[in-house]
Amino acid sequence: MPMKRFVAVSLAAATLGVLAVGSAGAADTAAAPKKRVEVLELKVENLQYESVDVGAAGPSQGDMNAFSGTTSRDGRIVGLGGGTCEVVRIEGDKQTSQCVITARLEKGSLTMQALWERGAPELEMAITGGTGVYKGASGTASYWDIATPDERIRAEIVR
Numbered sequence: 063m064p065m066k067r068f069v070a071v072s073l074a075a076a077t078l079g080v081l082a083v084g085s086a087g088a089a090d091t092a093a094a095p096k097k098r099v100e101v102l103e104l105k106v107e108n109l110q111y112e113s114v115d116v117g118a119a120g121p122s123q124g125d126m127n128a129f130s131g132t133t134s135r136d137g138r139i140v141g142l143g144g145g146t147c148e149v150v151r152i153e154g155d156k157q158t159s160q161c162v163i164t165a166r167l168e169k170g171s172l173t174m175q176a177l178w179e180r181g182a183p184e185l186e187m188a189i190t191g192g193t194g195v196y197k198g199a200s201g202t203a204s205y206w207d208i209a210t211p212d213e214r215i216r217a218e219i220v221r
Contacts, residue, residue: 170194
């Protein structure tokens with residue numbers, strides 16, 4: 063089954079939870095600003111998907127999937143984005159891809175990346191940065207039920 067996956071998150075969804083996190087060292091607490099963690103849980107809808115086979119017929123290193131779609135919360139669309147997954151390793155029946163996603167949000171964008179084994183039902187991605195209010199963001203984004211109508215994401219964004 064071709065992998066279809068997309069994530070986007072929205073500030074509107076941040077109402078699901080916000081937690082303040084401080085510095086671990088007491089001496090650093092006064093000097094270091096506190097960071098916020100926004101926890102977002104959203105449904106993913108894949109709208110466009112394309113698979114490109116660059117080598118011989120069948121799986122090969124360099125094959126790529128490109129995808130885009132929306133996310134929603136309570137039936138309302140709250141984000142748009144897309145990305146690519148490129149096969150970087152084949153070992154027997156196992157295919158590992160490097161996946162990169164950009165999520166466009168109301169007040170900025172987030173970027174995410176991870177290695178993913180094709181067919182795995184879950185994926186945890188690193189949040190690698192952002193723009194706007196998400197400038198300098200980090201954290202994780204976890205996906206379940208990838209490439210199904212029940213696909214969803216939980217993002218923990220540190221900024």
